[in-house]
Amino acid sequence: MDERSLTVAAVRSVGPDSVAIDIETPPEFDAQPGQFVKLTLAVDGEDHSRFYTISSPDVDGEFEITIGIDPEGEVAPHIADLDAGDEVRIEGPFGSDYYEGEARAVILAGGPGVGPAIGIAERALQEGNEAAVVYQDSDPIHVDRIEALADDGALVEVLADDEDLTDAVAAAVADGGQVFVYGFADFLDEATAALEAAGVDGDDAKVENFG
Ligand SMILES: Cc1cc2nc3c(=O)[nH]c(=O)nc-3n(C[C@H](O)[C@H](O)[C@H](O)COP(=O)(O)OP(=O)(O)OC[C@H]3O[C@@H](n4cnc5c(N)ncnc54)[C@H](O)[C@@H]3O)c2cc1C
Incomplete structure (x- = not known):
């Protein structure tokens, strides 16, 4: 447009x-x-x-x-x-890294990356699919929608900025699914390392770099 x-x-x-x-x-x-x-x-x-x-x-x-x-x-x-x-x-x-009706969406979000994370997770659940969200932010936002996602059956983990992503990412990808990563470059680096540690190829993820 x-x-x-x-x-x-x-x-x-x-x-x-x-x-x-x-x-x-x-x-x-x-x-x-x-x-x-x-x-x-x-x-x-x-x-x-x-x-x-x-x-x-x-x-x-x-x-x-x-x-x-x-x-x-x-x-x-x-x-x-x-x-x-x-x-x-x-x-x-x-952008080409968006939700396309995948049966299970695993979204890793840093800071304002939580926006697309909740949008995708809500859409996935609305369509009868599964969602997992790992969100890193010491001052989390959209808390009501995050809680609603958990109540509706999504796997949700909120971590502080100084917490390690490795275990939360491993748990989120344990049941497979398409991985999405949204946030600024430093978060993307951490998320990619956590994915590799969990045996997921970062190249298979849909990634949007905020800068
Ligand atoms: C494809 C794409 C999608 C984006 N989607 C969003 C979105 O949904 N929501 C959103 O808030 N922003 C998003 N951004 C970032 C946004 O475009 C702006 O860069 C941001 O709002 C800062 O603009 P500004 O003019 O206020 O700050 P500027 O004056 O441009 O200054 C840079 C500011 O950007 C922020 N910033 C830059 N690098 C980092 C970093 N590594 N970690 C944390 N903050 C950093 C800081 O606030 C910093 O002060 C996206 C960027 C891209 C490229």
Whole structure:
């Protein structure tokens, strides 16, 4: 999709320094959780673009993105200041590492990577499939949706930033499934090492590097 101006339906705090933004889905926009969009915002009169990954299980009517805000960041704090009714410029969807109806989804998420993790896990359970989520963040966000996933039968493990991923990843992949990894580069390195330790080839995982 070429860049379009879309309406913000809601902006919600979903935990410390984090917001979820619901955006009205335009006609002919089809996307899956794990795909991402390019959001362009004018800051001090200059256009800046950043990528954000779809964190809703579907894009029916609206779709959601989840944003971790570094108060020192150039763009994200301005996105957090948006209000319902504002317009945002969106291009996409992009990306090939998303949920495609796999029977078991094992999602490893660091920081704001939890967005696509919950979107994919919710979609998998809705379709009668299985999901496992290993989420590393000392200040977890989307806690209500994480708890709901566990209540609905997903295997869920939340770890602090200084905790080792090895055992949690080994437990999550023990029953097989397609592995997904979402987060910044340092998390991807840790997750890949944990996968290799569990005997899973990192090249078989669907991986999205946030930067
Ligand atoms: C394909 C793709 C998908 C993405 N999806 C998401 C998403 O769903 N949600 C989301 O919040 N971000 C996502 N990002 C990152 C996002 O595009 C921005 O880079 C981020 O919001 C920071 O923008 P900024 O302008 O506020 O910070 P900038 O001024 O660009 O400064 C960089 C900031 O990025 C963050 N950062 C950079 N590297 C790391 C790191 N290793 N660990 C932790 N933080 C780091 C820090 O907050 C840092 O201050 C994605 C990036 C890509 C490439």
